[in-house]
Amino acid sequence: xxxxxxxxxxxxxxxxxxxxxxxxxPTDYGNAMLQLGRKMADTIAQLDVLQDRASxxxxxxxxxxxxxxxxxxxxxxxxxxxxxxxDKVKLACFWNQRVSSFPNEKLKSFDxxxxxxxxxxxxxxxxxxxxxxxSIISGACVVKTxxxxxxxxxxxxxxxxxxxxxxxxxxxxLKQEFPAAISDRFEYLTFAVDTEKSGDDVLPGxxxxxxxxxxxxxxxxxxxxxVTERRRARLAx
Amino acid sequence: xxxxxxDAGISALMGGAALERMVRRNRGGESxxxxxxxxxxxxxxxxxxxxxxxxxxxQDAVIxxxxxxxxxxxxxxxxxxxxxxxYQLKNAQQASWTGGEAPIKNDFADQKRLCDAEGYQDIRxxxxxxxxxxxxxxKTSVPGDxxxxxxxxxxxxxxxxxxxxxxxxxxxxxxxxxxxxxHPTTVEAEQVATVLVGAIGVMGNAASLxxxxxxxxxxxxxxxxAFESDATARSxxxxxxxxxxxxxxxxxxxxxxxFLNWSAFGGSTTGILPFDCSDARFAPWQKHIxxxxxxxxxxxxxxx
Numbered sequence: 001x002x003x004x005x006x007x008x009x010x011x012x013x014x015x016x017x018x019x020x021x022x023x024x025x026p027t028d029y030g031n032a033m034l035q036l037g038r039k040m041a042d043t044i045a046q047l048d049v050l051q052d053r054a055s056x057x058x059x060x061x062x063x064x065x066x067x068x069x070x071x072x073x074x075x076x077x078x079x080x081x082x083x084x085x086x087d088k089v090k091l092a093c094f095w096n097q098r099v100s101s102f103p104n105e106k107l108k109s110f111d112x113x114x115x116x117x118x119x120x121x122x123x124x125x126x127x128x129x130x131x132x133x134x135s136i137i138s139g140a141c142v143v144k145t146x147x148x149x150x151x152x153x154x155x156x157x158x159x160x161x162x163x164x165x166x167x168x169x170x171x172x173x174l175k176q177e178f179p180a181a182i183s184d185r186f187e188y189l190t191f192a193v194d195t196e197k198s199g200d201d202v203l204p205g206x207x208x209x210x211x212x213x214x215x216x217x218x219x220x221x222x223x224x225x226x227v228t229e230r231r232r233a234r235l236a237x
Numbered sequence: 238x239x240x241x242x243x244d245a246g247i248s249a250l251m252g253g254a255a256l257e258r259m260v261r262r263n264r265g266g267e268s269x270x271x272x273x274x275x276x277x278x279x280x281x282x283x284x285x286x287x288x289x290x291x292x293x294x295x296q297d298a299v300i301x302x303x304x305x306x307x308x309x310x311x312x313x314x315x316x317x318x319x320x321x322x323x324y325q326l327k328n329a330q331q332a333s334w335t336g337g338e339a340p341i342k343n344d345f346a347d348q349k350r351l352c353d354a355e356g357y358q359d360i361r362x363x364x365x366x367x368x369x370x371x372x373x374x375x376k377t378s379v380p381g382d383x384x385x386x387x388x389x390x391x392x393x394x395x396x397x398x399x400x401x402x403x404x405x406x407x408x409x410x411x412x413x414x415x416x417x418x419x420h421p422t423t424v425e426a427e428q429v430a431t432v433l434v435g436a437i438g439v440m441g442n443a444a445s446l447x448x449x450x451x452x453x454x455x456x457x458x459x460x461x462x463a464f465e466s467d468a469t470a471r472s473x474x475x476x477x478x479x480x481x482x483x484x485x486x487x488x489x490x491x492x493x494x495x496f497l498n499w500s501a502f503g504g505s506t507t508g509i510l511p512f513d514c515s516d517a518r519f520a521p522w523q524k525h526i527x528x529x530x531x532x533x534x535x536x537x538x539x540x541x
Contacts, residue, residue: 110435117508148424221539
């Protein structure tokens with residue numbers, strides 16, 4: 001069963017339907033993710049802290065490689081379109097590889113998502129609003145890993161955990177993975193909460209695994225255009 | 238020289254009732270094994286602690302969880318050194334040396350007697366408590382007749398490992414020693430702990446330390462450091478690869494804990510190869526990279 005949240009507009013519902021439809025081609029799927037990123041930016045830009053132009057905090061968007069050119073691109077562009085200064089928007093991109101069993105063993109004996117590569121723009125995390133972004137949050141393993149990596153040196157005052165779709169209980173699962181002093185700072189932004197799961201897929205979720213739907217052969221060999229563009233711009237500055 | 242006693246030997250030494258008690262408690266432990274993660278986490282932590290001695294001094298050990306012993310939750314045997322360490326775990330708000338149907342004190346005394354008979358010379362038995370106050374209470378009330386070889390200490394517990402490591406730096410450091418990362422973050426230390434606990438969960442009730450670490454290293458990408466020296470790992474890089482990588486502008490690399498760590502684009506982009514230099518995948522990978530003849534890292538970034 002799916003429940004929509006107070007943030008979900010009619011247009012956002014339509015975009016979620018596009019994701020859930022298993023016949024949606026990769027290009028349209030990616031475009032829907034991009035638009036959902038913009039919708040999330042519209043909501044986040046209304047936060048008091050971002051409306052206060054005098055304090056003008058840095059916003060650090062942390063995403064996974066598969067979300068970078070779609071959901072994260074939409075969010076980053078949307079934040080800037082909403083008036084957040086481009087030099088106040090920073091990006092962190094993580095290449096995670098999920099592992100849950102030993103070779104030749106079917107039993108899932110653990111669940112880890114080590115970071116094998118990362119792109120990080122310089123940012124003072126302790127004075128930033130951190131947005132941990134993912135297309136869907138189910139077990140929260142990847143989100144936990146990337147957030148813990150990002151805040152290893154310093155803890156931000158605000159952490160927004162954002163995903164178009166979350167599995168029911170994901171908030172609680174993520175919260176349990178951090179001491180209260182950190183998890184008390186979490187805020188959640190989602191458009192739909194689903195209750196069903198089949199295997200690794202949330203139903204209707206985002207219509208399967210995002211990398212399959214976007215047409216990735218091996219996501220960890222992919223270098224997002226968002227990363228290369230921003231990297232070139234930084235090196236040229 | 239250690240000579241392990243079989244059931245008949247234990248019965249002859251301790252009596253049939255003692256053997257029956259040992260077998261019964263072991264059976265109870267096995268039936269309640271699923272989901273009992275305090276024991277697994279503690280055993281994984283013992284493995285991480287012992288790994289230093291294994292990697293730096295080549296001292297292997299056997300770790301047992303739900304051991305067939307009187308002190309049975311976690312046992313570490315180093316027979317070549319005559320060393321037996323037994324741990325009874327108490328993940329509860331109260332514990333006592335003398336209370337209950339099977340007092341800990343009696344189990345410790347029986348275990349000492351058995352260890353003596355088997356030839357162990359360095360025998361240490363400990364109650365391990367998840368609660369700090371219980372640990373203090375047990376530590377300060379060890380019965381005099383077993384105090385020479387008995388003690389108690391705290392080992393904190395949480396079903397989720399990451400917050401535990403965030404609260405206890407020492408535990409994160411112990412697990413982090415085994416991480417492939419040069420300067421492990423807390424979550425990288427957690428990944429080591431998680432994979433070790435996973436290995437313990439699929440390896441029956443006992444494993445050699447070397448076997449446990451080898452099993453934990455089979456996950457891909459590898460989480461656990463390589464066992465060979467960095468000098469040996471570095472020697473596996475071909476001259477062609479070194480020449481190529483040295484020629485790439487704004488790119489640097491270093492071999493640490495057996496893995497190739499790289500940094501590019503002003504340090505904004507970093508990574509560690511998902512397998513170490515001794516892994517079977519490394520040689521074909523470096524051959525592939527050399528074959529690509531890249532003039533910049535950007536041309537081959539995807540395959541790093």
